[in-house]
């Protein structure tokens with residue numbers, strides 16, 4: 001006979017392993033068929049009330065908004081298609097490509113902060129006119145438009161951050177972006193300059209052109225060609241921060257502009 005075999009059903013059983021009492025098994029009680037049916041009916045009705053319904057046309061629940069913010073951003077990566085824009089001295093870094101790379105990274109950051117983003121192009125094959133760019137952003141009724149470019153100069157020691165604006169309503173946005181981006185990149189902040197690049201004057205919303213650094217700079221080339229360089233992501237973080245700072249308080253950004261911004265007769269690249 002086993003050592004711990006219960007002598008009767010009401011007695012405590014003891015665990016074989018630790019010798020502590022465990023509760024005695026409850027005797028099985030037979031459920032009356034009608035009670036069982038009633039219980040099942042209650043469960044089924046409850047499940048039907050609580051479970052999500054399959055959606056039918058015209059009977060859909062309102063979907064939660066994908067983006068929490070009402071303000072929207074139209075990003076315009078400069079150049080594209082047959083127009084490469086500026087390049088590094090050896091031709092390996094192409095403005096068309098890094099403009100897009102930065103813009104996609106800005107979009108990711110803005111999306112993660114709840115802002116909806118429209119983009120004039122999402123690949124390097126698209127060849128867009130200036131009219132295509134402002135028409136697209138105007139049609140989306142975006143809150144702001146930001147074109148992303150990189151600068152060019154014959155002297156490879158020249159490197160700084162600047163933003164272009166044209167309309168009086170552009171300057172606060174341009175200033176906010178150049179301040180945040182130059183701080184993030186730890187690069188000289190040359191402020192903003194007034195110039196119509198062909199998109200700024202025709203956009204219905206505050207707009208700016210970011211020229212975060214010179215693609216012709218040898219210092220930038222060395223940073224960009226390091227393995228695991230974060231330069232473009234850092235730039236995107238700066239641009240996104242500048243846009244968000246502006247959107248959170250446009251009046252404060254507009255009040256923060258420096259008077260006497262230079263007027264360019266020839267724009268940046």
Ligand SMILES: [Zn+2]
Nearest residue numbers: 078085149269
């Ligand atoms: Zn450009």
